[in-house]
Amino acid sequence: MVVSGMGLCCPIGMTAAQACASIRAGITRISLHAAYRCLPPPEDMEVEEDANILRAGVVPGLEDDLEGSQRLLRLALPALQGLFSDSKLSRRDVSEGALLLALPLPDPAVSGWALSQRFARELFRCSGVGDWGKVVTLEAGAAGVMMLVEQARMLLANRSIRFCILLALDSYLSVDRLTWLDKARRLHSPRNVDGFIPGEAACALLLEHRRTAEARGVPLRGVVGPMAAGTEPVAVDSGRWSTGAGLCQALHPLLRAGWGEAIGEWTLCNLNGESYRAREWGLVQARLAKSLKATRKLQHPADRMGDAGTAMTAILMASACHAFSRRHAPAPVALVWVASDDDSRTALLLRAAHAVP
Structure with a gap:
């Protein structure tokens, strides 16, 4: 797809x-x-x-x-x-x-x-x-x-x-x-x-x-790869810090998806300035350090345009696909992860269409 x-x-x-x-x-x-x-x-x-x-x-x-x-x-x-x-x-x-x-x-x-x-x-x-x-x-x-x-x-x-x-x-x-x-x-x-x-x-x-x-005869912007989901036991409205478990659950299968060694090198996400999400991402990076590629490029557009909630996921996908189609993507694979205000966490891989036979 x-x-x-x-x-x-x-x-x-x-x-x-x-x-x-x-x-x-x-x-x-x-x-x-x-x-x-x-x-x-x-x-x-x-x-x-x-x-x-x-x-x-x-x-x-x-x-x-x-x-x-x-x-x-x-x-x-x-x-x-x-x-x-x-x-x-x-x-x-x-x-x-x-x-x-x-x-x-x-x-x-x-x-x-x-x-x-x-x-x-x-x-x-x-x-x-x-x-x-x-x-x-x-x-x-x-x-x-x-x-x-x-x-x-x-x-x-x-x-x-x-x-x-x-x-x-x-x-x-x-x-x-x-x-x-x-x-x-x-x-x-x-x-x-x-x-x-x-x-x-x-x-x-x-x-x-x-x-x-x-x-x-239309340009191919990006190839949609595997997706995985997780459930965070401590939601943002609980008054407590995230455990990072739900996001780890979503990311772990993608690191074994066979899409190359660069997974995580370019990451797009919906970090929005709240310390709850920043701490969650920090926990995940520590726990998956052996399998998650060190992030060279981390993009979170909410700091430029505000948090757009539900629309943010599609914006992240569009941003990755635009970079692929213009040949200025910082890595061959884009890792996209998002956290909802409820307990849902999901992650997805994207790849440039010209890199896939």
């Missing part, structure tokens, strides 16, 4: 090529969010004036007060349109394909948006594309996106559809969600330095058999 088309909408790019080039160049776009003010720090803490204004990764052109499912819809449409343009697919082709829709995890704020019941229908109405051969909707979180990649692999193997479009999207930038995160001490602010900068994005990937893509 290969990635043969991409579309992306995020704070540092409105197309996949633009966003991936920005990630490689280290371009940052974090701005002040005028619609939300963080909870104030203690009175005895010296802070600058207006220091409780939230810093966030906001997609250009989206109003700060745009909320919930409507904000997600405004992210999804350009990403989906970009993929169709990039992959040379037409609306007539969708009856032979599957749409795999990865939505945010249903936290206390998102649960009220009723995304699993309404979002796909709204997306079809606004995009004018709705006659899909198959539609799968999953409130996935970052780790769940890779589960949909595996579902795409099974659908293509069964020859029930010709291609799959994976559309992953998320936004933390609704006032109700920001309020919940702030009270939980997850947002980065003067009150809580051990937090993440919230962001938003939508990323679409076209997944199909290599021979199908070659027959259509």
